[in-house]
Amino acid sequence: MIKELNGMAESEATQIGLDIFSEFLEVAIHSILYNRELYPAGVFERRKKYNVPVQICVHPEVNQYITQVVNGISEFNSSNQLEKVALVVCNKELQPLEKFILEINKPDMAQTQTDRYLYQLEQSLRSFLLKINMADSLLTPLPADCTWTVHATTSESAAAKRFDTNLENNFPWLEASEKETTMDNASILPLKSTTSPYINMQMYVEESKECKDS
């Protein structure tokens, strides 16, 4: 399938951006799980993505969960309604301790010519992964027995639209409660941002100092 990049329609470029974003999100979630030691290191296997090694979990149920999450998010994203994706780490009492947030903006399509072979995009995604690996040096370590979940910030219409289909797939997205979303005394640690023609996002970590001390 040869695509004529010169005359590429905006919709195609958008689709490409969405797909790449979904792939990246999946790898990023796995990396965060590995780096924050949310699962023991033994369940992770080294695989290759963007020409560098990444750690991917091999537990089938975890993978299934992640796949469904990413599918759901890409549906929200397809209508361009997705604002943020957050991987929230909570302690035993379900209070959020850390949030890895990916903010998404509409990419500037005009420059698709500059990155024809997506080499620069690949490079920036690689540096995202590197930053995730490095993040744990700058974050306080997590206590034992943490759980994690994924929050997506989107518009109400998009959420409502997908609700029925999600229910059919047995994977409903529910509205998150106040308790799960608010963090007291949060500090932000910026990680990386990229503005390629296909993806425009920035990543940062919010951590709640208070909860960690308790």
Add this chain to the structure above:
Amino acid sequence: MATDSMYLENLEEYVNDEGKIVTYKWLSLNLHVHVNEAKQMLYTFVEEQKKKKIHVTATYFVSGMCKSVDGCQTYTCTVIPEEELETFKNSLTTVHSIHVYSVQKAGLKDSNSLYLADYDCVKENLFEIHKYRSIKYEKAQPSSEAKRPPIKTAQEETKVSGTSSAASTNGHSSSNTKKDAKKGGIAGMFANAATKKADASKKADASKKQEIKAETNGTTTAGKADKKNQKDAKKGVANFFANHTGKKAAPKTMEVKKEENEEEAEKKKDTKPKQNGKGKRSKQARNGDSDEESNKKKRRRIRIEMSESSEEEMDYESPVPSPVPSPTREPSPVPDTPEKESPKKQEVSVKPSQNGEKHRKRRRKLVPKTFMDEDGYMVTEKVWESESTDASDAEPPPVKETPKPSSPQKKKKASPKKKSPPSTGSKKQTSLSSFFSKK
């Protein structure tokens, strides 16, 4: 010395403020110093930080003779975190070299980040990687497309030249010893240098694979080798073929290696096997291009001849989806080969007055462009492009490729899946058509 203190300050900035992982390779390429100086700097830095009680962790490169296992002594090169340094040193009978490999603020979970840390830097300088190192081989030059032998003889040639090229690459990887050098650590290094040279790396890595698999070195870089193996495994069919020739090459490597080693030992007299291997490897890899015809290349050539297929392009240029994730999602959205082999862009030497109807605002922007040049190399250049901000302007105005002497040229050798037609002809063509298309 003044320069040293400046470098050390820079280093401190990189490690403490930016939280970077600084490997000696990265340092040498960025500060344009010899690798030995870079290693020295890292060492002084670590010492200073210890005195100041600032927490930094380091990984060390250790090479030496292992205690014999089953009567077979092995020469190993390993990168280990400092906690394991002492225990590892004790496990070696003789230690030939130790130096600081990297410095970073916090402990590393695994070697992934080490590979990531200098990946981009090394890739950009692939052809000049030997500049700051002790191992040089002047006769090794990148081969051009024309010199590559035709496909038909490839199969025989691989068997014949497979020996010599694989041998020499393997040979360079071991240093002063005549024994079979274990490639655990080195293969990882080679992975860095030769990833872009898909052909050569396939070849040599296949033969290395045999040796790596035989070895059960519980080192951190074994992980790197594994990853490299996996990478190769994913590259598909060619791997299968490369394996066969690799096996034949392996036993012959011993003799050829010995000669090479003697030469090496005389010339260099250094105990940096890793660099030795690496520097040579990258040169050899280039030679390897003309000598070896791995089936990967064969496959590519066939494809090139048959059609301008974009699938190969996708394999290399686009992010490859890892096997685990969803079967539901189809890989690659990535766009691909344009129909024109060398997308030449024309600069709009136009004045805004050209279109009477719409008022287009033209801005000139310095923008990096990636395209294929005559040798089949992918070139990224910074080019002035005029950007029109008219809403109806769906496609960006064609930009002429003006290789400005001041603009930095980075040559990246793309695996030659694409034909590289004489670009001069197409340059003219595109210039003409762009002239017309503007009207």
